Amino acid sequence: MKYVRVFSILLIVNIIPAYASYESPTNEEKINFDQLLAQFQTVDAPKKDVSDVIGTFQKPMINTFSCNLHDTNNQIITIINTKLAKFDENTTNQDLVTGGSYTWHCSETMQNGKISLDCNNELRINPEIISNDTQVDPQLHNIENLVILYHELLHGQLMIDAIKSSSVWQQETCNLQPGENIDYSFADPDHKIINYLQTQFASALVDKAGGKMITKEISSDETNNGTFTIKVFSFNDYPTFENSSKITFRTNNISENSFFQVKNDVFLSGHLKDDTKLGIAWFYLFNNEKTQNMTNETMPIWIKQVAGQWSSGNVQDEYFYSAIDYLMKHNIISSNDEKIDISTVPHWLQKSAHLWFTGEIDDNTFVNSIQYMISSGIIH
Numbered sequence: 001m002k003y004v005r006v007f008s009i010l011l012i013v014n015i016i017p018a019y020a021s022y023e024s025p026t027n028e029e030k031i032n033f034d035q036l037l038a039q040f041q042t043v044d045a046p047k048k049d050v051s052d053v054i055g056t057f058q059k060p061m062i063n064t065f066s067c068n069l070h071d072t073n074n075q076i077i078t079i080i081n082t083k084l085a086k087f088d089e090n091t092t093n094q095d096l097v098t099g100g101s102y103t104w105h106c107s108e109t110m111q112n113g114k115i116s117l118d119c120n121n122e123l124r125i126n127p128e129i130i131s132n133d134t135q136v137d138p139q140l141h142n143i144e145n146l147v148i149l150y151h152e153l154l155h156g157q158l159m160i161d162a163i164k165s166s167s168v169w170q171q172e173t174c175n176l177q178p179g180e181n182i183d184y185s186f187a188d189p190d191h192k193i194i195n196y197l198q199t200q201f202a203s204a205l206v207d208k209a210g211g212k213m214i215t216k217e218i219s220s221d222e223t224n225n226g227t228f229t230i231k232v233f234s235f236n237d238y239p240t241f242e243n244s245s246k247i248t249f250r251t252n253n254i255s256e257n258s259f260f261q262v263k264n265d266v267f268l269s270g271h272l273k274d275d276t277k278l279g280i281a282w283f284y285l286f287n288n289e290k291t292q293n294m295t296n297e298t299m300p301i302w303i304k305q306v307a308g309q310w311s312s313g314n315v316q317d318e319y320f321y322s323a324i325d326y327l328m329k330h331n332i333i334s335s336n337d338e339k340i341d342i343s344t345v346p347h348w349l350q351k352s353a354h355l356w357f358t359g360e361i362d363d364n365t366f367v368n369s370i371q372y373m374i375s376s377g378i379i380h
């Protein structure tokens with residue numbers, strides 16, 4: 001019998017924060033960044049060239065172009081620097097865990113038709129994400145760190161591309177009036193380009209590591225007032241991973257998310273935070289030798305009975321919690337906490353317990369549901 005272990009969920013959502021005042025990075029952040037950057041530059045996976053923005057950490061990048069006769073101004077000089085800054089928790093919003101941020105911060109000087117843009121940009125990387133204190137598999141964790149860095153560097157590079165060669169941006173800037181702000185939209189704050197590039201990069205890295213990444217987009221017309229339950233994939237389509245996989249997933253713009261497996265199909269349910277935008281879920285499948293060797297000899301029948309009783313409301317929550325407690329003490333479920341304290345159990349767990357009791361889902365799947373909730377902090 002094999003267990004499918006489910007690890008914690010982090011929502012990697014990166015934002016361009018409102019200007020935060022500059023603070024020097026900690027030593028740990030500097031070391032993290034240097035190591036990650038060195039690895040990023042040598043990693044063998046197709047990616048967009050981001051060497052311009054990487055160069056701005058070392059020396060200013062200076063770009064000059066002339067406007068044409070019909071423009072308000074006649075010349076634009078841009079000077080771009082980037083420095084690593086201390087990660088600021090205030091840039092994380094709501095319940096999201098932010099991987100990092102890249103902030104464009106240009107001050108404009110206009111004189112005799114000449115515009116100077118002095119850009120002092122900041123990169124922030126969340127040290128808690130980089131240092132692996134999550135339960136994510138180290139291999140996947142490393143991939144995600146590279147993806148976070150790539151993501152943030154793209155916010156820099158895409159804007160640099162515009163400064164260097166977008167006729168739209170150049171013309172807008174040539175016609176800038178005093179008091180007007182330059183157009184930062186080319187840094188892709190909505191991730192229209194970045195999501196795609198990042199997915200491509202991550203997918204190549206996961207493939208190289210012997211895994212599989214599955215991306216699912218959810219649009220508002222697939223939801224009921226934002227709420228949805230959608231089949232994401234079937235293990236039948238990925239025979240290499242069937243029954244032996246570890247699944248990890250990440251989401252963007254989805255709250256209250258959970259996933260569950262019925263037979264070979266994996267479903268995701270949740271709620272679109274902003275239903276004018278797509279929700280994205282990334283699933284990572286990895287085969288894992290270690291977890292394949294786990295057995296469920298220790299799964300006693302009374303646990304299933306308690307779960308069945310609990311799912312139909314015949315026993316108090318406490319009985320069910322003691323069953324979970326047993327699973328943790330016997331390492332069938334792993335948790336950092338010694339004792340669980342459950343205040344709210346999502347309704348789908350009761351459904352899951354019922355399906356398990358009636359034999360529609362197997363032990364693995366049920367154990368996963370609980371593991372998922374513990375790992376993701378829904379119960380702790």
Ligand SMILES: [Zn+2]
Pocket residue numbers: 013014015016151155191194
């Ligand atoms: Zn971003």
